[in-house]
Amino acid sequence: MKMKNLIQKLSLASMTMGVLFSSAAWAVNDLAGGPAVLQLNLQPAATKIAEEQAWLHWFMLIICTVIFVGVFGVMFYSILKHRKSLGHPAASFHESLKVELAWTIVPFIIVILMALPATKAVVASKDTSNADLTIKATGSQWKWSYDYLKGEGEGVSFVSTLDTAQRELSNSGAKGASVDNYLLLVDNPLVVPVNKKVRIITTASDVIHAFAVPSFGIKQDAIPGFVRDTWFRAEKTGDFYGQCQELCGKEHAYMPIHVVVMNDKDYSAWVQTEQKKMAALNDDPSKVWSLDESLKRGEKVYATNCVACHQPNGKGGGAVKPLDGAAVVLNADKNKQISVLLHGQNNGAMPAWKALSDTDLAAVITFTKNNWSNKTGQLVQPAEVLAQRQ
C-alpha cells in the first residue's frame, strides 16, 4: 500500500515536472522545410517521390491498424469473456487444417498486395537518368562539400558547415534558447533550381555519412571509395533541411544539410555571383602573404574547420590533442605541422585536410602558431604547403 502511494506520488511529480519544462523553456516554432513541433507524421512532401512515400505510409498504416484492431479485438473479447472467474469452461478444440491454411494464405496474399504499389515507387526512385543538374555531395568529418558537376552552375564548388554559433550553443547546454533552425543552419547552403531534376552523387572522404532531406524523400549513404547517386525534383521554392543519417563519429549530430530551392531567375543570378566569388577565391599559391593577412584568413579557416574538435581555446579535449602549447605547433620546423594537416594523424582521428587550398592551410597553420599562448612569430606561405604536397 505504502509502495503504491509512493509510486503514485513519484509519477505525479515527474509528470508535473515534464509539463513545466515543456511549456516554459522551448517556445520554438515549426520550421518550414524542416520538423514541426509535436509533429506526428512525415514532413510535408516537396517532391513526387516524397508524396508517394507519404501515401504508401498511410496505406500501410491503415491496413496494419485494421488487422491489429481485428486480431486484438478478438483477443480482448476472449480475455473479457473467457475467464475462469466468470465460470467459462475451457473448450478442448485444437488443430484445424482449414483454419491454419486460411491464416497462412490470406496474409500471404495481403503481403503481396501491399508490396505491389511499393514496387513502382522503388523503380521510380532509383531512376537517376536525364538529370538537368548533377551535384556531387562529399561527406567528410563533419561537413559537406558540394561540387556542381554538370548543368547550370557547373564548376561551382563550396564547403557547407554548421553555423558555429549554434555548435557553441549546443556545448553550452542551450539553456532557455529557442532557435527554430537549431542545428540546421549552415554557412553555405546547397542551392538548386525549382522543378528541375537534380541528381546528387554521394561519396565520402573518411567514413560513411548519409545525405538525407526528408521533405524530398531522399536518403543516400555517402561511402568512401564509392560513388552512389539519388535524385529529386523539388516542386516548391524555399528552405529545406536534412541531417547526416549515418553515424560518422563524434560530431555526427552537427553536419546538417540545408537546401535552398530557387526559381530559375534567382538561381541563375546565384550561379553568377558564385562563379565570381570562385574566381576571386582562386588564390594564387605563389602569392606572398603578410603575417596580419595570413592571421585574419587563418582565424576564419579555424572557425570553419578546426574549432569543433580543438575548441575555441585550442585545448582540445578527450582524444583530441591540444594545439595550445603543442610541440608540433611550436616546432621551428614548419614542415612537421604541414605534414600533419596534409596527411592526418592517429588513424584519422586527426583527419587529412588535403581538400583545403594551400592558402587556407598556410593561413590556419600561421594562425595556430601565433594564437593563444603560442607566440612563435612564424609565418607559413602557401608555396611551402604546395611544396609538401608533392
Add this chain to the structure above:
Amino acid sequence: MSAVLHPHGHVAGDHDGHDDHHGAPSGWRRWVFATNHKDIGTLYLLFAFTMFIFGGVLALMIRAELFQPGLQFVNPELFNQLTTMHGLIMVFGAIMPAFVGFANWMVPLQIGASDMAFARMNNFSFWLLIPAAVMLGSGFFLPGGAPSGGWTLYAPLTLQMGPSMDSGIFALHLLGASSIMGSINIIVTILNMRAPGMTLMKMPMFVWTWLITAYLLIAVMPVLAGAITMTLTDRHFGTTFFNPAAGGDPVMFQHIFWFFGHPEVYIMILPAFGIVSQIVPAFARKKLFGYSSMVYATSSIAILSFIVWAHHMYATGMPVTGQLFFMYATMLISVPTGVKVFNWVATMWRGSMTFETPMLFAVGFIFVFTMGGFTGLILSMAPIDIQLQDTYYVVAHFHYVLVAGSLFSMFAGFYYWSPKWTGVMYNETRGKIHFWLTMISFNVTFFPMHFLGLAGMPRRYADYPMQFADFNELASIGAFCFGLSQVYFFFFVVLPVMLGRGEKAPQRPWDGAEGLEWEIPSPAPFHTFENPPKLNADANKILA
C-alpha cells in the same frame, strides 16, 4: 529453502547410500566448478540481469542527455560510447545469456534428461562470459574511451577507434565462442538425451524453439567472428578488407555483419516465442491450438531469416532488383510470424483464463510485440524505409521487439518457472505492480519515438533540433520509470524468492500447466531424472 541459493538433499528413495558423493557441493566451489545445469542456469540468469542493469544505466545516461536539447551531461564522444555500449551489452551480455540461462534450467527438465550433455563445457561456456564482460566494460577506462562506432561496428569508422575497439572485438570473440559451445550443448542434449517416448513432435515448444535457435547460433556466430577479425586485421596488420583508402569495401562489412545480424534478431526472439507458447496454454487451460504449425512456422522464420539481411541496407544504394528482392523476402517473414500470433489468440479463445503475472506478461508480449512486428512490416517497404532508415522510428521498432518481445517473455518465464526453481511463490501483488509499471513506462518511453522518427530525427544524435524536444522529454521520463520498475522487480520480487521468502510452492503451481517440469517437486531437486522416466502417450506426464 531455495534451490537457487542453498544446496539441498535428494528426494527420499531416489538414491542408495553409495551415491552420496553425488550431492551438491557447497561454498564457492559449487559455483566456480559448477557442472549442474540448474546451478549454471542460475549463474547465467544472474549474469544476464547484472548486465541488464549495467546496460540500463547506460541507457538512462543517454535519456538524461536527450531530456532537453543542448549538451548538459555528456559530450558527443561519450554519448556515442554510451549508445554503442548499451547496444552491445544488451544484445550480447543480457538477452542472449539470459535465454541460455532459461535453456539450461528448463531444457533438461522438460525433456526428462538428467543434465546437459556436456556438463564441463557448460561450465566453461558460462565462465567465458566473465572475462568477456570485463574486457567489454573496461573500454570506458582505456585511452580514448569505449568503442563509439555503434553496436553495428560499421567500417571504416571502427578503424578510427582507440584500443578499446580491440578489447571489444576480443570480448565479442569470447561471447561468440561461449554461444557456440552453449548451442552445441543444447542441440546434443535435445537430440540425444530425451526420455524414452519424448519424440521430437511431442517436445514442449520452448525446447523446439531453442533447438532451432541453437542451429541459427552455430550458423551465424562464426560469420560475426569473421567480420570482426577482418576489422581487427585492418586495424593492426595492414590488411584492407574494409579500408577504402586501399581498395577495401566498407559495404562488404555491412553485408557480412547483417548476414549475422538478421538471424541474430531471431535468435533473440524465437526462445521468447517458445516461452509464450508454454504460458498461454497453461493459463487458458487449453491445449496450444496448432502445435505442429507452430513448429513449422518457427522453422520457416529461421530459414527465411537468412535471406533478408540487406533490408538493413536500403540506403547504401542497392540496385533496384536488390531492393525489390529483399523487400519481398522480408515481407514474407510476416506470414509465419502472423501464424504464431493467430495461434496464441486461438489458444486463448474459449479457454478458461486466469491472469496471474506470467499470463499478464505473455499477453502483454503478444500485444506489444505485434506492434513491433507491424512497424517492421512498414520498415520493410523500401520506399518508406528510405524515409525512416536510421531515424528514431527504427529505434522504436527494435525496442518494441527486443524489450516488449524478448525481455517481456523472460519476465513471463521467470514468474512462470521461478516457483519450480526456488520452491517459493513470488508475491502476486508485487508481480502485478511490476507488470503494469513496466508495461506503461515502456510505452511512454518508446511510443513517442515513432513520431520522432517520422518527423525525421536521426538516431545516435547527442543533440537535436528543438522541435523534437517534447517527445524526447516524454521518452526520458518514461525511461527513468522503466528503469526504476526493474530495480523494484529485483528487490521486491527476485530477491525475496531467491532467499526463499514466500509461500511454499506446490509441485504444480499452475493448474493448467503441463510438462515434465511439473512432475517433479518444487524446488526442483539438485539432481533430477537420474533414471529415465516412463512417460505417458503425450509425453507430458510421468507414469508412476
